[in-house]
Amino acid sequence: MWKTVLRRLLIMIPQLIILSLLVFLLAKMMPGDPFSGSINPNTDPKQIDALRRAAGLYDPWYVQYGRWVGNLLHGDLGTSYIQHVPVSSLIADRAVNTFWLSLLTTILTYSIAIPLGITAGRHQDQWQDTSVRIFNYITLAIPGFVFYILGLWLFGFTLGWFPISGSVSANASGFWGILGSRLYHMILPAILYALITTTFTVQYLRTGIIDNKVEDYVRTARSKGVPENVVFHKHILRNSLLPIAAFLGNTITGLLSGSMIIETVFSYPGMGKLFIDSIGQRDYTTLTALILIFGILTLIGNLLSDIIMSIIDPRIRIQ
Amino acid sequence: MEKQSDLLLDIQHLHTAYRLQGKFYDAADDVNLTLKRDEILAIVGESGCGKSTIASSVIGLYDHKNTKVTGDILYNELNLVGLNESLFNKIRGEKIGMIFQDPLASLNPLMRVGDQVAETLYYHTNMDEKARHAKVIELFNQVGMPKPNEMYEMYPHELSGGLRQRVVIAMAIACDPEVIIADEPTTALDVTIQAQILDLLEDIQKKSHSGIILITHDLGVVAETADEVAVMYAGQIVEKADVKTIFKHPLHPYTRSLLNSMPQSDDEDEDLHVIHGTVPSLKNMPRQGDRFAARIPWIPASAHEENPQIHEVEPGHFVRCTCWKTFHFENDENVKKQEVEAVSGE
Numbered sequence: 098m099w100k101t102v103l104r105r106l107l108i109m110i111p112q113l114i115i116l117s118l119l120v121f122l123l124a125k126m127m128p129g130d131p132f133s134g135s136i137n138p139n140t141d142p143k144q145i146d147a148l149r150r151a152a153g154l155y156d157p158w159y160v161q162y163g164r165w166v167g168n169l170l171h172g173d174l175g176t177s178y179i180q181h182v183p184v185s186s187l188i189a190d191r192a193v194n195t196f197w198l199s200l201l202t203t204i205l206t207y208s209i210a211i212p213l214g215i216t217a218g219r220h221q222d223q224w225q226d227t228s229v230r231i232f233n234y235i236t237l238a239i240p241g242f243v244f245y246i247l248g249l250w251l252f253g254f255t256l257g258w259f260p261i262s263g264s265v266s267a268n269a270s271g272f273w274g275i276l277g278s279r280l281y282h283m284i285l286p287a288i289l290y291a292l293i294t295t296t297f298t299v300q301y302l303r304t305g306i307i308d309n310k311v312e313d314y315v316r317t318a319r320s321k322g323v324p325e326n327v328v329f330h331k332h333i334l335r336n337s338l339l340p341i342a343a344f345l346g347n348t349i350t351g352l353l354s355g356s357m358i359i360e361t362v363f364s365y366p367g368m369g370k371l372f373i374d375s376i377g378q379r380d381y382t383t384l385t386a387l388i389l390i391f392g393i394l395t396l397i398g399n400l401l402s403d404i405i406m407s408i409i410d411p412r413i414r415i416q
Numbered sequence: 417m418e419k420q421s422d423l424l425l426d427i428q429h430l431h432t433a434y435r436l437q438g439k440f441y442d443a444a445d446d447v448n449l450t451l452k453r454d455e456i457l458a459i460v461g462e463s464g465c466g467k468s469t470i471a472s473s474v475i476g477l478y479d480h481k482n483t484k485v486t487g488d489i490l491y492n493e494l495n496l497v498g499l500n501e502s503l504f505n506k507i508r509g510e511k512i513g514m515i516f517q518d519p520l521a522s523l524n525p526l527m528r529v530g531d532q533v534a535e536t537l538y539y540h541t542n543m544d545e546k547a548r549h550a551k552v553i554e555l556f557n558q559v560g561m562p563k564p565n566e567m568y569e570m571y572p573h574e575l576s577g578g579l580r581q582r583v584v585i586a587m588a589i590a591c592d593p594e595v596i597i598a599d600e601p602t603t604a605l606d607v608t609i610q611a612q613i614l615d616l617l618e619d620i621q622k623k624s625h626s627g628i629i630l631i632t633h634d635l636g637v638v639a640e641t642a643d644e645v646a647v648m649y650a651g652q653i654v655e656k657a658d659v660k661t662i663f664k665h666p667l668h669p670y671t672r673s674l675l676n677s678m679p680q681s682d683d684e685d686e687d688l689h690v691i692h693g694t695v696p697s698l699k700n701m702p703r704q705g706d707r708f709a710a711r712i713p714w715i716p717a718s719a720h721e722e723n724p725q726i727h728e729v730e731p732g733h734f735v736r737c738t739c740w741k742t743f744h745f746e747n748d749e750n751v752k753k754q755e756v757e758a759v760s761g762e
Contacts, residue, residue, distance in 0.1 A: 313522040314524040316522070319508070
């Protein structure tokens with residue numbers, strides 16, 4: 098078990114190096130630099146040139162890369178071109194918001210998807226299954242932003258049940274007040290986001306149950322006189338959850354990095370919104386840092402998935 | 417007369433029909449079979465003859481929506497046909513054990529093999545966890561597994577095919593069932609392992625005095641292990657007798673063709689007999705006349721009964737239809753023709 102984890106961690110090292118190189122080189126290829134924005138007709142080009150030299154922009158790329166990585170290792174992600182604050186603090190504030198939104202979304206996703214998938218799989222081709230499949234096709238077919246805007250319009254504007262933007266109301270006070278207000282702001286985006294995310298989980302679970310139902314080992318369990326509901330939970334369901342577990346790690350980190358649209362629609366101050374804003378404002382340092390973080394999250398997601406799989410599927414463990 | 421208690425299973429007029437596009441088709445058509453204590457009954461036939469259908473009907477494991485079972489399957493005077501599920505669950509695993517064809521597929525990949533055997537004990541005995549563990553170790557010893565304590569903790573993928581099948585057998589015999597159904601137990605195994613598994617089955621049967629239904633298409637297996645043989649073709653039993661009679665004095669054309677398609681000698685040049693055509697599919701199965709007639713077209717229609725019945729041609733030897741009386745192999749006819757031509761040519 099621990100050997101598997103260690104081996105996976107070792108594999109991550111070259112992946113991280115390649116990722117950082119890619120991010121760095123792509124950022125270098127983008128037009129402009131920190132001083133482009135400060136240039137106006139009255140600026141002395143020599144002065145800009147001196148600033149660039151001082152910032153090390155004329156050094157060879159590998160020297161710059163080395164400096165960048167060195168800074169990264171010290172937790173220094175650079176300074177935002179636009180907001181003139183350290184990127185690390187900018188991201189830290191937003192990351193907390195995104196984390197909670199993702200956590201709530203993950204919980205909601207699985208608490209919606211697993212019962213739906215089980216219902217559809219158990220009652221294959223009956224009305225329950227048909228309803229779940231229709232729901233699935235709808236959530237798969239509607240683009241996220243259309244779905245979010247419709248939800249925002251209906252439950253936020255028209256019915257007024259939920260706040261339409263932000264992460265906490267300005268007049269909330271006290272620990273419970275703020276916590277309540279935060280939750281209240283997260284519920285609608287989390288539900289909408291979860292509904293869209295359920296599709297694949299429902300589909301995998303449904304197919305898994307239908308496939309496993311006719312497996313030989315299920316017949317063996319029945320031939321032992323195991324009651325049908327136990328056959329289902331102990332034998333069929335456990336094996337059907339494998340593909341979902343395989344995606345669990347990626348789903349969690351995917352939600353963290355994939356919440357750009359929902360955060361933008363709900364003006365929710367998270368990493369996704371920061372990413373979209375940074376693109377709009379050409380805030381390259383922030384963008385580079387975010388892309389690097391999203392990349393690392395993907396790697397961690399894969400790692401998590403592998404660890405989860407090796408816990409529940411004995412065939413994957415490495416001797 | 418047999419003593420009543422010696423008769424374990426009495427299958428009478430069993431019809432098992434599967435639904436195909438809304439219509440039911442008999443895959444087992446009026447099957448009559450008995451299984452006695454201390455007996456290995458082999459059911460032989462090509463794929464699609466209805467052998468496994470009988471097995472799944474006996475143990476009640478079929479898709480209840482798309483399968484219709486009628487007739488009687490009496491187990492100690494208890495009719496298993498239409499028995500409710502919770503009662504049936506008491507019989508399955510406890511009174512009737514089942515061994516399947518593919519030992520890897522028949523084990524849950526996520527469970528330790530020991531736990532899978534213990535699961536049978538959990539539902540049929542009052543043993544606590546410790547006692548169950550001890551019993552599993554004992555069973556593993558009984559089925560000849562080395563290092564049973566270590567084996568308990570293994571997962572199916574960590575075991576060889578032969579060991580997996582031993583686990584499946586341990587599972588089937590965990591509660592000393594009176595009836596064991598072995599559905600192609602050696603088909604998926606290496607030839608060397610096959611013999612070991614068959615020996616094990618015989619050994620278990622001798623010790624427990626159970627009755628075994630052995631489903632197979634391998635006549636070598638039948639010759640080696642069976643006491644009684646039922647030959648099935650297209651859902652019907654076409655011949656039934658004890659194993660010696662079947663091999664020494666087969667009557668039905670299908671039985672004879674099957675035996676003839678087995679390699680008989682060390683002669684490398686020997687041409688194996690091939691039975692023409694294939695078993696008709698369930699939908700296209702002829703419901704009238706001799707079902708095997710289409711595969712022996714050189715036999716005139718008049719040789720077959722219009723509605724072939726099972727006849728007891730000698731005590732304990734049952735044959736369907738009367739065509740066996742005039743049956744001969746096609747090659748024989750060619751040989752005869754050649755002889756005739758040779759004679760007339762001279």
